[in-house]
Amino acid sequence: MSTVAEPPPVGMPAGRPPRASASAGEVMRPALHRIRRLRRETHDTFTVELQPEGGGPCAPWLPGQFNMLYVFGVGEIPISISGDPQSPVLVHTTRAVGRVTNEMSALRAGDVVGVRGPFGTPWPLEAARGHDVAVVAGGIGLAPLRSALYGLLANRGDYGNVVLLYGTRSPQDILYRHELERWRARFDLEVHVTVDRGLPSWHGNVGVVTTLIHKAPFTPRQAVAMICGPEVMIRYSGLELQRRGVEAERIYVSMERNMKCAVGFCGHCQFGPYFVCRDGPVFRYDQVADLASRWEV
Amino acid sequence: MRGPDAVPAAPPAAPLLFDASTLDALIEALHVKGFRVIAPTRRDNALVYGEIESAADLPAGWTDIQEAGIYRLMPREDGALFGYAVGPHAWKRFLHEPVLRLVSARAGPSGMTLDEADGVAQPTAFLGVRACELAAIARQDQVFLDGPYVDHQYAIRRAAVLLIAVNCTAPSGTCFCASMGTGPRAGRGADLTLTELLGGGRHVFLAEPGTARGAALLDAVPHRDATPDEVAEAGAALAAAEGRMGRTLRTAGLHDALLAQSESPRWDEVAARCLTCGNCTMACPTCFCATVDDTVSLRGDHAERWRKWDTCFSVDFSYLYGGSVRLSARSRYRQWLTHKLATWHDQFGVSGCVGCGRCITWCPVGIDMTVEAGAFLEASGARGSAPPAADGGSR
Amino acid sequence: MNSLEQHLSEHPFFMGLRPDHLALLSGCATTTRVEGGEFLFREGQPARSFYVVRHGSVAIASITPHEGLVVIQTVGDGDVLGWSWLLPPYHWHFGAYAVEPTTLISLDAVCVRGKCEHDPVFGFEIMRRFAQVMASRLEATHLQLMNVYEHRR
Numbered sequence: 149m150s151t152v153a154e155p156p157p158v159g160m161p162a163g164r165p166p167r168a169s170a171s172a173g174e175v176m177r178p179a180l181h182r183i184r185r186l187r188r189e190t191h192d193t194f195t196v197e198l199q200p201e202g203g204g205p206c207a208p209w210l211p212g213q214f215n216m217l218y219v220f221g222v223g224e225i226p227i228s229i230s231g232d233p234q235s236p237v238l239v240h241t242t243r244a245v246g247r248v249t250n251e252m253s254a255l256r257a258g259d260v261v262g263v264r265g266p267f268g269t270p271w272p273l274e275a276a277r278g279h280d281v282a283v284v285a286g287g288i289g290l291a292p293l294r295s296a297l298y299g300l301l302a303n304r305g306d307y308g309n310v311v312l313l314y315g316t317r318s319p320q321d322i323l324y325r326h327e328l329e330r331w332r333a334r335f336d337l338e339v340h341v342t343v344d345r346g347l348p349s350w351h352g353n354v355g356v357v358t359t360l361i362h363k364a365p366f367t368p369r370q371a372v373a374m375i376c377g378p379e380v381m382i383r384y385s386g387l388e389l390q391r392r393g394v395e396a397e398r399i400y401v402s403m404e405r406n407m408k409c410a411v412g413f414c415g416h417c418q419f420g421p422y423f424v425c426r427d428g429p430v431f432r433y434d435q436v437a438d439l440a441s442r443w444e445v
Numbered sequence: 446m447r448g449p450d451a452v453p454a455a456p457p458a459a460p461l462l463f464d465a466s467t468l469d470a471l472i473e474a475l476h477v478k479g480f481r482v483i484a485p486t487r488r489d490n491a492l493v494y495g496e497i498e499s500a501a502d503l504p505a506g507w508t509d510i511q512e513a514g515i516y517r518l519m520p521r522e523d524g525a526l527f528g529y530a531v532g533p534h535a536w537k538r539f540l541h542e543p544v545l546r547l548v549s550a551r552a553g554p555s556g557m558t559l560d561e562a563d564g565v566a567q568p569t570a571f572l573g574v575r576a577c578e579l580a581a582i583a584r585q586d587q588v589f590l591d592g593p594y595v596d597h598q599y600a601i602r603r604a605a606v607l608l609i610a611v612n613c614t615a616p617s618g619t620c621f622c623a624s625m626g627t628g629p630r631a632g633r634g635a636d637l638t639l640t641e642l643l644g645g646g647r648h649v650f651l652a653e654p655g656t657a658r659g660a661a662l663l664d665a666v667p668h669r670d671a672t673p674d675e676v677a678e679a680g681a682a683l684a685a686a687e688g689r690m691g692r693t694l695r696t697a698g699l700h701d702a703l704l705a706q707s708e709s710p711r712w713d714e715v716a717a718r719c720l721t722c723g724n725c726t727m728a729c730p731t732c733f734c735a736t737v738d739d740t741v742s743l744r745g746d747h748a749e750r751w752r753k754w755d756t757c758f759s760v761d762f763s764y765l766y767g768g769s770v771r772l773s774a775r776s777r778y779r780q781w782l783t784h785k786l787a788t789w790h791d792q793f794g795v796s797g798c799v800g801c802g803r804c805i806t807w808c809p810v811g812i813d814m815t816v817e818a819g820a821f822l823e824a825s826g827a828r829g830s831a832p833p834a835a836d837g838g839s840r
Numbered sequence: 841m842n843s844l845e846q847h848l849s850e851h852p853f854f855m856g857l858r859p860d861h862l863a864l865l866s867g868c869a870t871t872t873r874v875e876g877g878e879f880l881f882r883e884g885q886p887a888r889s890f891y892v893v894r895h896g897s898v899a900i901a902s903i904t905p906h907e908g909l910v911v912i913q914t915v916g917d918g919d920v921l922g923w924s925w926l927l928p929p930y931h932w933h934f935g936a937y938a939v940e941p942t943t944l945i946s947l948d949a950v951c952v953r954g955k956c957e958h959d960p961v962f963g964f965e966i967m968r969r970f971a972q973v974m975a976s977r978l979e980a981t982h983l984q985l986m987n988v989y990e991h992r993r
Contacts, residue, residue: 180557412593
């Protein structure tokens with residue numbers, strides 16, 4: 149499928165630019181968005197809500213996809229979309245860990261950022277219809293999975309048992325606490341939370357998130373699992389799910405790699421034969437399990 | 446290959462012939478049509494691509510000596526205009542520029558605004574594109590034009606290019622296009638393909654138009670039909686070149702051999718020699734990795750985003766979460782070679798290597814990827830003589 | 841089968857034990873109930889029993905210099921608690937307290953160790969189960985040690 153710009157008529161003066169290509173247009177050019185709200189979630193995590201500059205709806209997206217967010221003069225980073233697909237507002241949650249995210253965390257409502265996207269493969273909400281769904285989130289991995297949960301809950305009747313297993317470092321690191329508490333109160337959703345280490349004031353589970361898997365209320369043989377979090381956590385959760393009887397072909401994971409372009413041109417996000425920006429970030433576990441267990445791939 | 450009037454002429458017209466002295470008229474015809482002409486030129490003891498005004502700017506009577514880590518120019522005994530293989534430059538520097546501004550933005554009272562996009566490409570003729578390079582251009586076309594996204598800047602430059610290929614009659618010590626199925630005869634995709642014939646007191650070019658545009662160009666200069674003898678002479682020169690390749694690379698089973706041996710100690714051996722300098726990736730005509738650098742003015746009101754060539758050999762290339770995925774030199778060399786010769790197949794259906802030999806010539810420590818790949822094949826037990834791979838290219 | 845044996849046979853940890861082995865085990869077992877906040881044992885104390893949790897939640901904790909009492913793991917319904925009783929010097933390395941009102945079956949260490957020595961087949965069945973638990977715990981601890989949520993600099 150080659151969609152290429154028409155060549156300029158030979159000999160014509162430079163002022164007549166060629167017709168833009170029929171496909172994605174200029175994929176490296178950001179669309180300006182204004183910050184509607186920027187809120188601190190935990191000591192190192194914040195959420196930013198965006199709307200396109202000049203009004204209008206944000207570009208349609210699917211849970212699991214990500215945008216490249218550009219901070220003026222500083223740079224771009226890929227961030228998964230973590231809001232409700234039915235909302236006109238683009239919501240991103242990220243840790244402030246590098247130059248771009250730290251600068252971004254200091255922005256305010258009314259500031260303008262650049263947005264390119266949405267990019268990447270989505271969570272298998274369609275394929276999971278009729279199945280139990282186990283959502284396994286580690287740390288900031290809850291952010292890309294929250295949009296999947298919105299998607300599942302919007303069509304709750306299409307799925308069997310839905311369970312969220314969420315692990316994070318400590319009680320102070322729990323994301324979206326109020327939302328989790330609301331979800332926990334629902335009769336059609338199980339929410340199990342654990343922390344790696346707790347203080348006596350924490351009365352919930354303590355232990356790694358994999359320990360929640362063997363007791364979670366879903367039927368392994370027909371469940372679909374979606375995992376997101378640090379790569380190590382993904383590997384061990386995948387293993388634990390398989391031990392419980394969930395087939396690798398029904399486990400989906402969201403991978404992450406360095407990204408500069410998000411459209412398969414810069415080569416940075418390669419993971420074996422895959423471009424994480426284009427063939428992922430959501431992969432089926434059987435595709436990547438071998439790669440993920442090898443060193444420095 | 447690309448561009449609406451770069452449609453292959455069908456059926457292939459009979460080869461034509463013109464005198465070497467006519468090359469000037471050809472170049473002039475291109476100038477008249479608004480093209481700048483880029484061709485090999487001699488500069489800094491190497492043959493590099495630069496803009497030429499006339500045929501006098503071509504490196505007449507020069508040839509190249511190439512070996513692992515060695516590149517020398519030597520005078521020829523004849524006045525051949527294209528009697529050499531390829532130099533350090535690849536044509537990708539004009540299509541996928543080493544440094545390119547992507548975005549220009551301003552910070553104003555009401556927030557960020559973006560400047561108009563840069564969007565014009567100068568019509569350019571590439572004169573002297575080798576068969577391996579034609580295949581390399583096709584590789585990058587696949588990356589930037591054939592995927593779900595189109596690289597706009599590449600597309601406009603590519604569409605503004607006219608390709609005049611030159612068949613190789615003087616392969617170098619590091620050439621192995623025959624192994625990769627990409628040469629020495631130029632494949633489809635050129636507007637015009639020339640074969641230099643020198644000897645017996647005459648200096649002529651066999652010319653085979655590949656597109657209507659190429660045929661029209663030739664129509665503008667004196668030429669005649671080539672005789673069957675002349676066609677045979679060109680064929681013989683090419684066949685001779687095919688037999689004089691400096692290197693061979695067996696490709697049958699190579700993909701699987703490389704992927705199966707990702708933990709082989711051979712990688713440590715290469716890593717002990719490799720400086721991870723990235724010369725190979727800069728010289729390679731198919732390598733396409735790039736990074737994006739952000740700049741901002743001192744006053745902080747003007748920011749730009751620049752695309753720059755990058756190399757998977759740098760530690761930062763795979764940086765994530767305060768560390769890099771590929772820290773060791775071993776893993777970075779493995780990434781490059783495995784991508785070039787194995788996973789490129791999975792991504793694009795062809796090999797990423799076109800057999801130009803630049804990575805061997807321009808490696809400061811003389812690492813020869815044909816030797817490395819051969820070692821992995823050997824270790825995997827792949828047996829039997831392998832004919833030149835049919836997966837190579839635009840034959 | 842009395843009710844204690846019944847509870848033991850239903851407990852995931854002892855599932856699959858032969859009836860005669862269940863009987864051996866129940867001879868060492870008693871049902872225990874603890875209130876929320878109540879300590880089952882403290883670090884350094886002799887490990888005289890081990891426990892299987894029937895219903896509730898128990899926190900395994902240790903005192904640290906900077907943060908005081910830190911919980912490193914919680915165990916719940918169907919889990920087993922404690923293996924310091926298996927190997928000398930038979931002292932607890934951590935403390936454990938109930939997070940909420942919890943019912944457990946407490947098994948006397950000396951009693952079970954004695955029966956393991958006396959009946960090797962029974963002993964093997966017990967050891968096998970503990971080896972499985974320790975392996976899972978070790979793996980989970982590895983993951984915890986890797987501090988995956990931390991941002992490395």
